[in-house]
Amino acid sequence: MLVDTHAHLNFPQLEKDLESVIQHARELAVNRIVNVGTNLEMSRKALALAERQTGVFASVGFHPHDVERADDRQMSDLADLLVHDPVVAVGETGLDFFRNYAPHDVQEQRFRQHICLAKETGLPLIIHSRGAEDQVMDMLEEEGAQEVGGVLHCFGGDSVQAKRAVDLNFYLGFGGTVTFKKSTSLAVALRVPTDRLLLETDCPYLSPVPYRGKRNEPAYVRYVAEFLSKQMNQPLERVCEQTTHNALRLFRLDDQVIA
Numbered sequence: 371m372l373v374d375t376h377a378h379l380n381f382p383q384l385e386k387d388l389e390s391v392i393q394h395a396r397e398l399a400v401n402r403i404v405n406v407g408t409n410l411e412m413s414r415k416a417l418a419l420a421e422r423q424t425g426v427f428a429s430v431g432f433h434p435h436d437v438e439r440a441d442d443r444q445m446s447d448l449a450d451l452l453v454h455d456p457v458v459a460v461g462e463t464g465l466d467f468f469r470n471y472a473p474h475d476v477q478e479q480r481f482r483q484h485i486c487l488a489k490e491t492g493l494p495l496i497i498h499s500r501g502a503e504d505q506v507m508d509m510l511e512e513e514g515a516q517e518v519g520g521v522l523h524c525f526g527g528d529s530v531q532a533k534r535a536v537d538l539n540f541y542l543g544f545g546g547t548v549t550f551k552k553s554t555s556l557a558v559a560l561r562v563p564t565d566r567l568l569l570e571t572d573c574p575y576l577s578p579v580p581y582r583g584k585r586n587e588p589a590y591v592r593y594v595a596e597f598l599s600k601q602m603n604q605p606l607e608r609v610c611e612q613t614t615h616n617a618l619r620l621f622r623l624d625d626q627v628i629a
């Protein structure tokens with residue numbers, strides 16, 4: 371079994387043939403998918419989908435690109451979603467100082483609020499960090515996010531930053547980018563303790579080789595696992611087992627009733 375710990379099933383590229391996308395994932399033994407919200411509307415859709423699809427779970431939050439749309443009313447509506455069972459995480463939240471779609475102070479304020487929501491509910495955090503790894507970890511530390519932990523998804527930092535994340539009780543998520551020729555994240559992924567490694571797609575984006583440039587989907591997390599197993603010199607089975615175990619533990623997916 372494999373878990374795609376970061377998918378955006380409600381993005382239009384996937385939503386149009388969602389049933390077959392989920393079916394394809396199951397055929398390749400990707401039996402659990404964490405579907406990640408990026409704003410209030412997407413978070414509501416993620417919850418609705420998780421309520422009707424076995425093995426699909428929801429994370430709710432405002433992506434740092436979307437925080438300017440998040441007024442206080444929307445933040446409180448988001449908080450209301452957290453009580454629902456298939457919601458297994460808060461996010462994706464964090465800081466993006468690379469694209470800078472929203473002012474830094476707004477990103478930071480909303481990020482702190484997401485950390486508070488996670489601590490109030492005991493749910494782990496799904497974190498987007500781009501060009502801001504040190505600032506993200508400073509804020510996680512300041513706000514005491516260690517007590518809930520979470521994942522730095524599609525991790526693009528270096529090994530020193532990866533170690534700091536692990537020390538802060540976080541996992542590191544890796545997807546298609548590790549399979550890219552000029553990727554620097556592969557070397558980082560290979561040094562992460564295997565009990566802190568998560569696999570993801572970030573679909574519909576960032577398809578792994580051999581689908582690079584095409585639409586990504588949860589089934590392709592299998593190619594990330596295959597690629598890493600070769601690079602790690604470990605049997606594919608072991609990589610699947612370990613990363614699945616990590617995902618089940620972090621998101622407590624085993625506590626969820628699977629029909």
Ligand SMILES: [Zn+2]
Nearest residue numbers: 376406462572
């Ligand atoms: Zn994402």
